[in-house]
Structures are given as C-alpha cells and as structure tokens.
Amino acid sequence: MSTDSFAMTAENVSVWFGERKVLEDVNLSFPARQVTALIGPSGCGKSTFLRTLNRMHELIPGAGLAGSIYLDGQDIYGEDVDAVSVRIKVGMVFQKPNPFPTMSIQDNVLSGLKLSGRKIDNAAEVVETSLRRASMWNEVKDRLGDQATSLSGGQQQRLCIARSLAMNPEILLMDEPCSALDPGSTRRIEETINELKDSMSIVIVTHNMQQAQRVSDLTAFFLADDNVPGGVVEFGSTQQVFHGPIDSRTNDYVNGHFG
Amino acid sequence: MANFIQNQPWKRNSVSRRVQILLAIVVPLPLVSLVALLSGLDPTMTFITLFLPLQLFAAGLVGYLSYGKRGFGDAALLFITTFLSLFVLILLMSVLWSVVTEGFKALSPQFIYQNNKYVDQTTSLEFGGVGHAILGTLLLILMTTLAAVPLGFAMAIYLTQSQSKARNLVRTFTQAISGLPSVVSGLFILAIIEATGIGRSGLTGALALFPLMLPTVARVAEESLKLVPVDLRYAALALGSPNYRAFFRVILPAAKTGLLTAVLLGLARIVGETAPLLLTLNPSSATNLNPFDGGMMALPTYVYNYLASYYDTSQARAWGASLVLLILVAILFGTARIIGRQKSLKSKGKK
Numbered sequence: 001m002s003t004d005s006f007a008m009t010a011e012n013v014s015v016w017f018g019e020r021k022v023l024e025d026v027n028l029s030f031p032a033r034q035v036t037a038l039i040g041p042s043g044c045g046k047s048t049f050l051r052t053l054n055r056m057h058e059l060i061p062g063a064g065l066a067g068s069i070y071l072d073g074q075d076i077y078g079e080d081v082d083a084v085s086v087r088i089k090v091g092m093v094f095q096k097p098n099p100f101p102t103m104s105i106q107d108n109v110l111s112g113l114k115l116s117g118r119k120i121d122n123a124a125e126v127v128e129t130s131l132r133r134a135s136m137w138n139e140v141k142d143r144l145g146d147q148a149t150s151l152s153g154g155q156q157q158r159l160c161i162a163r164s165l166a167m168n169p170e171i172l173l174m175d176e177p178c179s180a181l182d183p184g185s186t187r188r189i190e191e192t193i194n195e196l197k198d199s200m201s202i203v204i205v206t207h208n209m210q211q212a213q214r215v216s217d218l219t220a221f222f223l224a225d226d227n228v229p230g231g232v233v234e235f236g237s238t239q240q241v242f243h244g245p246i247d248s249r250t251n252d253y254v255n256g257h258f259g
Numbered sequence: 260m261a262n263f264i265q266n267q268p269w270k271r272n273s274v275s276r277r278v279q280i281l282l283a284i285v286v287p288l289p290l291v292s293l294v295a296l297l298s299g300l301d302p303t304m305t306f307i308t309l310f311l312p313l314q315l316f317a318a319g320l321v322g323y324l325s326y327g328k329r330g331f332g333d334a335a336l337l338f339i340t341t342f343l344s345l346f347v348l349i350l351l352m353s354v355l356w357s358v359v360t361e362g363f364k365a366l367s368p369q370f371i372y373q374n375n376k377y378v379d380q381t382t383s384l385e386f387g388g389v390g391h392a393i394l395g396t397l398l399l400i401l402m403t404t405l406a407a408v409p410l411g412f413a414m415a416i417y418l419t420q421s422q423s424k425a426r427n428l429v430r431t432f433t434q435a436i437s438g439l440p441s442v443v444s445g446l447f448i449l450a451i452i453e454a455t456g457i458g459r460s461g462l463t464g465a466l467a468l469f470p471l472m473l474p475t476v477a478r479v480a481e482e483s484l485k486l487v488p489v490d491l492r493y494a495a496l497a498l499g500s501p502n503y504r505a506f507f508r509v510i511l512p513a514a515k516t517g518l519l520t521a522v523l524l525g526l527a528r529i530v531g532e533t534a535p536l537l538l539t540l541n542p543s544s545a546t547n548l549n550p551f552d553g554g555m556m557a558l559p560t561y562v563y564n565y566l567a568s569y570y571d572t573s574q575a576r577a578w579g580a581s582l583v584l585l586i587l588v589a590i591l592f593g594t595a596r597i598i599g600r601q602k603s604l605k606s607k608g609k610k
Contacts, residue, residue, distance in 0.1 A: 054497060056493065056496065056497055059493065059496065061422055084499050084500070084501055085499070087496065087497055087498065087499040088498075088499035091497070091498070092497040094490065094493065094494065094497075096490060098488070098490040098491060098493070098494045099494075100491060100494070100495075100509055100513075101491075101513060102509075102512040102513050102515075103512075111495075111498065111508075111509075112498035112499065112500075114508065115495050115498050115499065115500030115504050115505065115508060115509070116498060116499035116500055117501075117504065160494070163498065164497075164498070167498060167499065
C-alpha cells in the first residue's frame with residue numbers, strides 16, 4: 001500500500017501524563033475508508049491514543065507527547081499547525097452522549113459549523129443529510145426544534161454522530177460510543193458505521209470484542225502492564241487478530257482469558 | 260384526596276393513629292394555658308418550661324407508640340425543626356409586618372415621586388417624599404452594577420476557564436474581600452476622597468459599594484460556571500471550535516440562570532448598604548441625577564437620616580422609605596426572574 005491510501009499515520013508516538021509515561025512508541029497506519037478498532041483492557045492507553053489523533057489530549061493539564069501523527073502528509077503536531085484546523089478534519093464521538101443541552105436538535109446538528117465559524121448556506125439540507133446519515137432523520141424530522149436533552153440516550157449519541165458528520169470530517173474517532181447504550185441503539189450505531197465507511201475513515205475504541213469483529217476491518221490490540229507504559233501488541237486485519245493472532249497475549253485476550 | 264392517599268400506601272394512617280397525632284398536636288396548648296391561668300405563673304416562663312417540653316413529650320410518645328424507638332427520635336426531630344422554623348418565620352414576618360404597617364402610613368403617590376426639597380423635620384406627610392432617594396438608589400446600584408458585573412464575570416471566567424497558576428491567588432483575595440466589613444470599604448474611599456481632594460458625589464458612593472458587590476458576583480458566577488460539565492467544552496472543542504466561541508456559545512448559555520443569580524445576589528448585597536454611603540455620599544433633599552457632582556440621597560441613607568429624629572412625621576418618613584426599599588427590591592428581583600425565565604422558555608419553544 002502506498003502512503004496515499006492511509007488516512008492517518010502515527011509514528012513513534014509516546015504519551016505522558018506528568019511524569020508517568022502511559023504509551024510508548026506506538027506506530028499505526030489507518031487505511032482510508034476503513035474501520036480500525038482499538039481494543040485492549042482498561043487502562044492500556046487506547047482512549048488516550050485516540051485523543052492524540054485530534055489533539056484533544058493536550059487539553060488535559062500535564063499532558064505530554066512525542067512522535068508524529070501525519071494527516072494529509074502533514075504532522076498535526078507540526079509547529080505551524082493549529083489544533084482547531086485538525087479538529088475540523090478529524091471528528092470525535094465521545095463515550096458519554098454530550099449534546100448541547102441549551103440547543104435544539106437542529107441547532108445541535110449545525111453547532112459544529114457555527115462553532116468553527118463557517119457560513120451555513122443550506123441549513124435545512126445539512127440538517128437532513130446529517131441526520132439521515134446517522135439514521136435518525138425519520139425519528140426526529142417532526143421535532144427538530146425540541147431540546148436535544150428530550151431524546152433518549154441512544155438518540156442523543158446518534159445526534160452527536162450527526163453533529164460530527166455535519167462537519168464532513170475525513171476521519172471520525174469514536175471513543176467507546178456504545179458503552180452507555182442498549183443493544184438496539186448499539187446495533188443502529190454499528191449499521192451507521194458500516195454505511196459511513198464509504199465516505200470516511202473511522203477509528204473506534206471498544207471494549208466489546210464482538211463489536212470489534214462486527215464493525216472493523218483492522219484491529220489494533222493495546223496492552224499495558226503494571227508500571228510499564230502501554231503499547232500496541234498486535235495490529236492487523238480483524239480476521240487475523242481474532243482468529244489467528246501471532247502474539248500469545250493477543251490470543252489470550254480475544255479468547256477472554258484475561259481483561 | 261382520598262384516592263390520592265389510597266395510591267400512596269406509605270402515607271396511610273389508621274384511624275386510631277390519626278387520633279393520636281391529633282391529640283398530641285391539640286392537647287398540650289389548652290392544658291398548659293389552664294395551668295398558667297390557675298397558678299398565675301408568668302406566661303412566657305410557662306411557655307418555655309411547660310409547653311415546649313410537654314409538646315415534645317407528646318410528639319415523642321405518639322412516635323414511640325407507632326414505630327418504637329426510631330419513631331420517638333423521628334417525631335422529636337420533627338417537632339424541634341417545626342418549632343424552630345416557625346420561630347424564625349414569626350421573627351421574619353413580624354419585621355415585615357411592622358415595616359408594612361408603619362410604612363403604609365406615609366405611603367401615597369406624592370411620597371413616591373416628590374423630593375424633600377422644602378421639607379423639614381416637622382412638615383406634614385402630605386408634602387415631600389422619597390422620589391429623589393429612589394432615583395439616587397437606582398443610579399448608585401446601576402453604576403456599581405455596570406462596573407462590578409463585567410469585572411466579576413471576567414474574574415469567574417478567568418478562574419474557571421484558564422489553567423493559570425495565579426488563580427489561587429485571585430481566589431484567595433476574592434474571598435478575603437468578600438469578608439470586608441462594608442464600613443471599611445466606605446472608610447477606604449473616604450481616605451481617597453480626603454487624600455485627593457475630589458468631592459463627594461454619586462460616583463464616590465458607587466465606588467464604596469463596588470468592593471462589596473464584586474466578590475459576591477465573582478464567586479457565585481464562578482460556582483455556576485463550574486457546574487457546566489467539562490464534557491460540553493470538550494464536545495465543542497472537538498468540533499473545531501476556538502476556545503472563546505466554545506465559551507460564549509456553549510458554556511455561557513448553560514450557566515445563564517446561575518449568572519443571573521450572581522447578579523441578583525450582588526444587587527442584594529449593596530441595595531440596602533448604609534454605612535459606606537454615609538461616609539462617601541453627601542445627603543441631599545433635592546433630586547440630583549448627576550453622579551459626578553453634588554449630593555445624592557439613597558433609600559437606606561434616607562431611612563438613617565429620618566429615623567434619628569424625635570418627630571413622628573420624620574419617623575413615619577423613615578418607615579415609608581423602608582417599605583419603598585422593600586418594594587423596590589421585590590420589583591427588581593421579580594423582573595430579573597421573569598426575564599430569565601422568558602429567555603429559557605423562548606429557546607425551548609423555538610422552531
């Protein structure tokens with residue numbers, strides 16, 4: 001594969017919180033228009049790694065980072081790169097649904113465009129397309145003016161996805177997006193992920209190994225030990241990681257022997 | 260009501276228990292009154308030494324009969340809290356009552372809009388009024404608010420949104436100033452007046468009120484901004500929002516009610532202040548709308564000036580001004596609450 005086919009590449013990424021090193025020397029390439037799952041036990045640094053990909057990591061006091069992350073051939077931690085411009089291209093869906101409580105459903109969808117200071121010419125169209133792509137248009141089309149907090153948890157999370165999609169990101173990061181949701185909502189979000197990967201690359205952190213197998217094309221297995229920073233143990237096609245892992249620790253984890 | 264109770268089994272009480280509760284509430288008072296009448300004891304003493312213990316005992320007994328030891332504690336606490344809240348409520352009501360009844364004697368349309376230019380201590384209540392003091396108070400709190408609210412909000416924003424190391428220093432100083440006695444604030448401005456030779460005016464009065472309002476606004480605003488979940492800020496930033504826009508479009512609207520409360524508490528802190536104004540404001544009986552020159556009257560200083568007099572009409576004026584001050588505060592707070600509520604309703608119903 002040539003470098004063009006990679007949406008994003010992380011090279012020798014190490015991460016600190018204060019004095020404590022939590023990730024060491026992570027090298028991962030995310031192929032364009034594919035879903036990559038990051039799996040591993042709690043505390044292995046996979047969510048932290050995800051947050052380095054759109055520069056949300058640096059918002060935590062005491063955060064540190066070494067290495068490079070390339071997006072469109074440019075290091076997003078380069079000297080003249082603005083975090084805001086990175087976050088516009090790399091969207092993020094959080095673990096807990098966090099729609100803006102003071103805004104209506106419609107305003108939530110448009111919030112990204114407004115907050116990043118873009119002009120909106122065709123608001124109605126953007127709202128409909130984004131909500132359709134998050135497969136919730138039919139549920140909310142008659143109540144676009146309602147407060148976002150009046151939606152159920154699963155709907156709120158899909159609204160958050162729609163909010164990110166309105167920005168047309170190149171890459172969508174999802175940090176355990178279904179961990180707070182019921183199986184029905186989870187299934188719908190997984191369907192959405194499958195439809196979205198035609199138009200963007202997705203990186204998803206998940207604790208649910210069935211989910212990783214259902215939605216992802218590639219899987220990276222993260223592991224950390226006591227007092228040893230986390231890192232990638234194995235990275236390959238999802239098929240290979242789950243059914244023919246090279247590393248015995250991967251084998252133990254995906255078969256539920258620990259974690 | 261009966262249906263309502265039927266659907267709430269935890270509130271059901273048998274007839275005999277209801278009779279017990281009724282007896283415990285009703286019996287002690289006539290019993291103690293009878294004892295007091297027959298023995299000729301001092302009513303206040305009887306109330307404290309006989310009625311309160313007896314009522315407590317009756318409540319405890321009913322509790323004990325119903326639920327045993329736990330019921331006794333429950334009923335005793337219920338009695339004590341009820342008694343104490345009634346005590347405070349009566350104190351509050353009696354203050355309010357005397358202000359309203361006494362103040363009403365002086366109240367008339369002319370009392371609201373006229374000033375005291377041609378009034379002396381014995382002038383009949385049909386002449387003169389507190390118009391100049393109302394305008395003075397409004398002007399003073401307006402000036403103070405215009406300075407203290409923006410700065411107080413700015414401090415709250417700095418304390419909650421930045422990672423600066425100087426935050427603790429700012430927070431400590433704010434807390435220190437919030438404990439400042441108001442007369443000291445007045446003395447401070449008085450010292451400036453004496454040192455610089457600038458004359459007393461509405462401005463110096465407002466300056467003396469400023470250090471009282473600022474910490475209240477800053478601290479309450481800080482608390483209400485702190486209550487906005489950090490998730491919302493992250494969500495906005497992850498959408499490519501600059502910090503300032505995330506603050507103005509997401510955090511500020513979410514904290515709106517709390518910020519309004521901060522302004523109201525700040526106003527409440529200064530609207531009745533007397534001591535700093537006595538030191539920094541020349542009293543005036545005429546209407547003066549120029550805050551940079553001349554004397555000015557505020558409602559609290561008006562009350563102070565006339566209350567000290569021996570003449571009935573002057574004292575009636577003081578009571579009247581107190582009532583006007585209470586009404587003014589009620590109007591200010593009521594309007595602010597209605598404005599706050601309307602805005603949130605509007606955003607809810609927006610299509």
